[in-house]
Amino acid sequence: MSKEPEQPEPSRGRRALLRGAVLLASGLATGPLAAKKTDARKLPAQAGDELCFPSWEHDGRMLLAGEIEIGATPLLVYPRDPATGVVRERSRLNQILVMRFAPEDLTESMRPLSADGVLAYSGLCTHTACGVSEWKSDEKHLLCPCHGSEFDPLQKGKRITGPAPRSLPGLPIASRGEHLVIAGPFTSKVGANA
């Protein structure tokens, strides 16, 4: 009686490949074989995201529109995915400054960006991407302390002085109950370089 031909034994390298294929097919792969997972905290700000303090300030709670006072120093917040509660605080590109003006101080062209006098801007300077961390309360200008660029939030973030080559990107916002949400993309590229 003729004997069934035996399957040749797979080589060591081929055995590893076959094992990897089985693990991937069953979703059990770990380590280098696993697909790289994206950190949701690094994803860019998106329309519909809520504005929230980062985990290292105010216990990471949601920002209340009512706590932003007219003319006060801008607050640093980050976008929060309303579906998952993930705060996108692991990317500097997501730093957002919010401030409030009297609604009558806003020109017609500024109003679509605002929610009841509240305006939002990128927190990164357009020169070399330092944090725009200071506020000139008399002029109501945002100031980057690295090389002294100043931006006017009432003129769509226009550069007033300093080496920054362009305006600070604005971020349209809207109200959702007592909270604020992102209503659209930044008006220009965030950070250094056009």
Ligand code: FES
């Ligand atoms: S990085 Fe802001 S002025 Fe240079």
